[in-house]
Amino acid sequence: MTENPNQPRAYDVVMGGQNTPPINAVVLGGIEGVKRRLANPEIEVRVAALKDALKYEEAGLDLIIQALQDKSNQIKFTAYSLLKDRTEPKVKQQLNKFFPRSQFDVITVNEFGQEISRRSQEARGFPEDLGKGVFLKMVSIPGGTFMMGSPETEKGRDSDEGPQHQVTVAPFFMGKYEVTQAQWKVVAALPQINISLNANPSRFKGANRPVQNVPWNEAQEFCARLSIKTGKTYRLPSEAEWEYACRAGTTTPFYFGETITTDLANYNGSSIYGSEWKGIDRQQTTDVGSFPPNAFGLYDMHGNVWEWCADSYHENYNGATSDGSVWESGGNNIRLVRGGSWFNSPAYCRSASRNSGALDYWYVILGFRVAVSSGFLL
Known part of the structure; x- marks a missing residue:
């Protein structure tokens, strides 16, 4: 067989490379x-x-x-x-x-809560092995630009949801689900970084239910311990990243469309948002992933538990960042929570709805999900 003169051979030293040979090492060919x-x-x-x-x-x-x-x-x-x-x-x-692919259906409803479309979608991500048979599933969120906040005409809108402003978000990974009690327990057993963690803080027990009663500073400790274990920098999402990921390309009050129903999310179904029928008031959390996802493949972004974000709370978006980063300047020690919970009426579960709590505030409606920047892909 004739050798290709343009390709290295098994006994060649590769010439012309851009990499500097390691000090005190022999360059092998x-x-x-x-x-x-x-x-x-x-x-x-x-x-x-x-x-x-x-x-x-x-x-x-x-x-x-x-x-x-x-x-x-x-x-x-x-x-x-x-x-x-x-x-x-x-x-x-x-x-x-x-980075395995997952396939799912994306559902859209009208103001009556009736399904008007269903389309097949897929997402990519990776499972983070936490040990003891517990995995944290991360989903790839593509970068993009969106209008953050709600229009003045949106039903249930609060003044802190404006003014609407354009934000460009870089690609990142986000937890497919809210952090579960099983995941929390494994990470809580890892070496302490700054503060101790209660391995079983939740009121509504269940390995696959979201962890509750978690203050912001304990969610940060969880991220710090997870980062040391995995070598990736896990963190709470910025508020802009959270809303961008929740909307998944939609501009309606919910990623399902003009309203939601208790077939689509876990909230206080004794209240309504649009013209849908009243639903179930479950009065507790449900297993993560019990309801349909959005177009990015994220579950329970509406309801179940409020989710901590990294940002300080500001009374409006005047002076807000436009690059998706954490907004600290001019804020205070009050931190953002997003998404609503099992306890709240649907208006509080809208994509643009905002709430807040002190760093050490804990309650049965509070949980979180994690994010990690795409930079770890080098």
Whole structure:
């Protein structure tokens, strides 16, 4: 077989690369050299080896695919960044396992709560292994621009929901569900960073129900412990990220449309918002994921428990950030909660509805979900 003069051979040293050789190290050649460097304990050496592996066609591609299973998050996501735009079937198959797709139906209703459309949608994300058989499912939220807040004509609107303003949000990942009691218990057992955590704070018990009675500062502690465990920077979402993720491209009061029903969310169904019939007042939380998701594949963004955001509370959006970042300046120690709860009437569960609580305030209607920036993908 005639050798291709334009490709490295197994015994070649790769020339012309952009990576600086590690200090006090021997530069090994060929695919065998790449394999040797991938076994090096230094992360920087292994990252450089992965980038060089692309020069060796199929053999190098196979090494990068194998790196998707590496124990190091930095190596795994370096491999992902090198593969994400490739079209080979075997690469697509492995990426689907790495960031698996989920399919679901997106429902839209009219002011009477009647379903007027249903369409199939899919989302991608990844499961974070917390240990003890417990996983935290994260969903990819694409970046985009939206109008934050509510129009003055929206029913149930409060003055702190305006003025409406344009915000551009960068891509990030968000919890598919509110943090559950099972997830909380596992993370609460991890080493303390700043404050202690009660492993079982919730009133309505259930492993898959959302954790309740969680103050803002304890939600922050949860994120800090989770970050140390995983090597990713988990955090509470900004208020802008939360509303953008909740709306998922909609401009109506709810991501379901002009109203909601108790077939679609867990809230106080003895009250109505539009022209729908009264529904069920369950008077407690429900398992996460019990109701249909929005178009981003997020569940329970309306009702169940209020969800903490990172921002300080401001009485209106005058001077608000436009880049989706946390808004601190001019605020105070009161923090934002979003989404309404099982206790509230539907008006409080709207996409634009805002509420607040002190850093150490806890109650049976309060929970949270986590976010992580896409930057960990390198």
